[in-house]
Amino acid sequence: MVEAGRGHWPFALVHGEPLVAAAAWALGEAGVELVDVGTPWAAFAEAELPFVLHDPLCPLTPPEFLAACVAHAEATSAVTVGVRPVTDTVRELADGPIDGPFGGPFGGPFGDTVDRAGLLQVVSPIVLPAAVVAALDGPPTTDFAGLVAELATKFPVQTLEAPAQARRVADHDDLRVLEALTAPLPG
Template identity: 60%
Template sequence: MTTDPYDVLADTPALGLVVDEDRGALPYALVHGEALVAAAAWALGEAGVTLVDTGTPWGTLVAAGEPVVLHDALCPMTPPDFIVGCVARAVERSCVVVGVRPVTDTVKVVAEGLVGETVDRAGLVAVASPVVLPPSVVAALDGPPSTDPVALVAGLRRRFPVELVEAPPAARRVGSEEDLRVLEALTAG
């Protein structure tokens, strides 16, 4: 019998931060009439995660003894059910859980200024949202983690067990207004 992820959150509350630092003005653009940061905060709330201000001292989060969910404002349409599943997985396995998307762009090797071989995309992923830190990892960190998602995951992988979980298409990261229009079309209805 599989445990309902919402049951895990009922027994183990989680704290959540919407990460919007170092992302320019894009987190305040609109998706379906709401700012990306608002949509991301809504997703955390719908998932049953308690939203905390990014200015909250890290020691306060450590003292809470709860998992911490980092939700990137540039992944505003991440479904609440996916967030819940990631939190449940992090709690059950006591590991960092990272939402990722497959890389679909062609990636080339560049050496000495020349474009070379095509990299096999099968082993590549793009960090999406969320990144869930179990309480043991929150306590082991000296302070707030990096706001750069790639640096964050790379640093965490050097110190802790990390599981990458394929996020649904709605959880894709946007990097421009054009990406935002694609996301809006993808999540319309």
């Protein structure tokens, strides 16, 4: 479970439970053993097991998806990454100021709109196969997007599309959307 660099958000509440608790529960239900932060990295390499990084900012990632990612990493020996499609509009920054309603100090200099079809958002989990764990000198960075980019230069990386419940929480609005998406149906 990755808490470092996440500020107070792992302790925000989703359906009355801290995000970190919901994420830990999902790992346990998926059959993933939680380990102590102080465990030496060499112990993971010696265990010859996949290593699962789960972000508590993706607290409601279903246990079935977590388990499927572990199984995929074991079967393919590829780093396996949960991803979601990008649905927001993404714009490039222009080289200089742009005249018009969105130029200037408040709108910023925007260029072309990026085609979302080729974009993915890294969510949870990132599963490192045993061979990758053994090849690393120490614990990986906790910056998920940076980690995937770094690992892709050295190891095969494959993505699996995560269900909507695995969406990342970045602010209160995201948390409200996640709670609405995962609320039990009345009746």
